[in-house]
Amino acid sequence: MARKYGIKEVFATLQGEGAQAGMPAVFLRFAGCNLGYDVCPWCDTDWxxxxxxxxxxxxxxxxxxxxxxxxxxxxxxxxxxxxxxxPSLQLDRPLSDALRERGYRISMESNGSRPVDRSLVDWLTVSPKQAEFAQKEGDELKLLFTGGAVPGITPDADAVRRIADGTRFGHYFLQPVDVPAAGGPNYGEVIRTVMQLGPPWRLSVQTHKVAGIP
Ligand code: SF4
Incomplete structure (x- = not known):
């Protein structure tokens, strides 16, 4: 029987985050996550x-x-x-090949908890939610900085350094978590931490939220 893909939504917008922020993009949001809301209580995605x-x-x-x-x-x-x-639970060779044949450049945003076949994608963003994770190489490492306000693996700069230790990425980003109950995006402590960490760390702004687009 032919493989079926469980999809939450598909929409056209601009990439909002990381090194490709501002680029026109079709988002293909797959349903299902192997971590879930117990691991990431501040997850802002309905999957x-x-x-x-x-x-x-x-x-x-x-x-x-x-x-x-x-x-x-x-x-x-x-x-x-x-x-x-x-997305690594579902993006497979037939779908990757077919999208590339149509001219798409495929970017994946993975939690890195399982190895990603990089030959399936043209750009890999890893955003780990657990201190131990499998995918240690890619184009960008994007850590959500939970800081002091909400539970998570990145309470401070030392935790960020430990997570990044031994990884090989082209870009290193620290991004706020956006928890309305905790006062919204924690830009202040993220900026202070990026300044403390120094290069190659950079601030990732969720520009789609600033611009009011999906
Ligand atoms: S933040 Fe990412 S890894 Fe965590 S539950 Fe949400 S979609 Fe899954």
Whole structure:
């Protein structure tokens, strides 16, 4: 039986975060996560229930229609952000090959808890949510800085250094967590920590939230 993909949503927007912030992108958000809200109580994504369960052709069709509605076509080199939930649970060779054949440049945003086959993607962002994680190489490491306000693996600069130790990424980002009950994004302590850490660490701003886009 043909493989089906559990998809939460597909939408056209700009990539909001990290080194590719500002680039036009189709977001393909898969349903399902292998960590879940117990590990990440501040998770701001609804990934639980698949809104679509589609085979390869129908998945491509949904992506194509979204690109046409958003950008007037499948522009060669358009970024396809595979996200979730945890996209490495579902993005496989047939889907990767088919998206690339249509001209997409595939970016994946993984929690890094399981090894990612980097040949499936053109850009890999790893955003670990556990101190021990499997995927230690990629294009960018993006740590959400939980600081003192909410539970998490990054309460301070030393914890950030320990997590990054032995990793090999092209870019290192520290990003606020956005917990409304804790006063919204904790930019103050993130900026102080980036200044404490120094290069290669940089602040990642969730520009889509500033711009009011998805
Ligand atoms: S790994 Fe990511 S998507 Fe999954 S629960 Fe944690 S923050 Fe949410």
């Amino acid at each position: 639980v229930k698949a809104e679509y369960t589609l085979d390869l052709d129908d998945t491509l069709d949904l992506v194509r229609r979204t690109a046409w509605e958003g950008f007037g076509g499948e522009v060669p080199g358009l970024l396809l952000v595979a996200t979730g939930g945890e």
